[in-house]
Amino acid sequence: MVSAGTVSRVLNHSDNVDEALRERVRKAADQLGYRLPPRRNSAADVRSIGFLLSNAYLRNREDLMTPFWARILHGAEEEAARHAVALHYRTIGPDRAEVRRNLRSAGLDAVMLVGSATEDVLEAVLALDVPTALVDFTSQHHALPAVLSDGLDGGQVAVEHLLARGHRRIAFVGGPMSDPEAGIRSVPALQHRYLGYRIALAAAGVRLDPALVAACDLQPEGVTEATEALLERTDFTAMFCANDQTAVAAMRVLGRRGVRVPQDVSVIGFDDDLAAHSIPALTTMSVPKEAMGRLGVRRLLHAPDGPDEQPYTITLPVELVARDSVADRTEDSHAPRH
Known part of the structure; x- marks a missing residue:
């Protein structure tokens, strides 16, 4: 039997709980369909943030970095440096068990999940019980802070x-x-x-x-x-x-x-x-890729403290840049079938 007080301490992330007992309570909560709330770190508590790049539709690629993600990473690095916070970049795959194993030992205080993650990957990240923000995607099943472009x-x-x-x-x-x-x-x-x-x-x-x-x-x-x-x-x-x-x-x-x-x-x-x-x-x-990265870090460093403060999504505007690849349609304009 586990006392109600012990369960309460686990749910509130108290430190004075044996790890084996903590895991028992977590498993019981999972079986009952109850998700433990993430640990609420203050900005002063966050000394390391994981920049975790995932892509739900590129399951067989180890290196997901492209110029688009690199610019978001650059913005996140600049903002983290302003607050003397370490930013750790990792690419994560679609395997939930592997993600949990790799992240458990990482010692991250907070996580930016970037790209497009499956629900399995998101569940594995949330199991870390640290503040989590999503960048360039949202979850249909979890209320989490997010930063998007429009x-x-x-x-x-x-x-x-x-x-x-x-x-x-x-x-x-x-x-x-x-x-x-x-x-x-x-x-x-x-x-x-x-x-x-x-x-x-x-x-x-x-x-x-x-x-x-x-x-x-x-x-x-x-x-x-x-x-x-x-x-x-x-x-x-x-x-x-x-x-x-x-x-x-x-x-x-x-x-x-x-x-x-x-x-x-x-x-x-x-x-x-x-x-x-x-x-x-x-x-x-x-x-505005760098701005997305900066805002992702800010969301983690200024996470809402009160239970009534709900996560929200920031959507940044995008802008048309007209160059040379668009012209007026003419009678001769078409890509003929081959």
């Missing part, structure tokens, strides 16, 4: 920009998804951009053509396959891509097929991490 509005603005230049046959290249409605839900940032695409078309009275939606895993090989399939099955005069890496890879495919950007097909990306260096320079939606 992909929904950004998707609308991007497509409205193409519509304003006369385009109506606008493809969406992104994913991952087994069909336009299914897998995209696993990555909230991509879902929001896709929904923005759909909303902009609907508001302009343009019917959504499923043939214009190309699924891929956002890696170069997947983008190549998706773009080639798109060229095979339908005509279009513009492409809205889920991120800049996708847009650059898609433009390479178009170039190999003799399709000119922007004379034949206009292309717009999202993120603004590679856009200025592409040929032609890519029109895109600029995401």
Whole structure:
């Protein structure tokens, strides 16, 4: 038997509880479906933060770092340094047991979970019982502080920009998804951009053509396959891509097929991490990546103390950056089927 006082001390993260007994109470709580509240550290208690990068749709890649995540990491490092807090970067995979083993010994006081994590990974992170903030995604099952960019509005603005230049046959290249409605839900940032695409078309009275939606895993090989399939099955005069890496890879495919950007097909990306260096320079939606990293750290250092203070999500605006990859639609504009 375990006394009510002991259970209370475990639930409140008191230190004067034997570890074996603490684990027994945790297991019992799990079986009853009760989640222990995370340990509430004050800013003075947080001396180390884990920057944990996860990607729900890239299960077989050990290195997930891209220019997009690197800029978020840079912002987090700057903010952590201002407060003399150590920031530890780790890539974590989809295996819940492995995540728990690796993190238990890390000695982290708080965690930034960045990217797109499965519920299993999120559960493993929350088992650390330390303050946790999400960056670039949210959880449907746990109320946690989060920092996002406004992909929904950004998707609308991007497509409205193409519509304003006369385009109506606008493809969406992104994913991952087994069909336009299914897998995209696993990555909230991509879902929001896709929904923005759909909303902009609907508001302009343009019917959504499923043939214009190309699924891929956002890696170069997947983008190549998706773009080639798109060229095979339908005509279009513009492409809205889920991120800049996708847009650059898609433009390479178009170039190999003799399709000119922007004379034949206009292309717009999202993120603004590679856009200025592409040929032609890519029109895109600029995401405030360093600010996302800084705010993620601030959310952890200034976590709400009272039980009535609920976690909330900060959504940062994105901005259209017009460069050279978008042009007015003309009678000659189109990507012909091959």
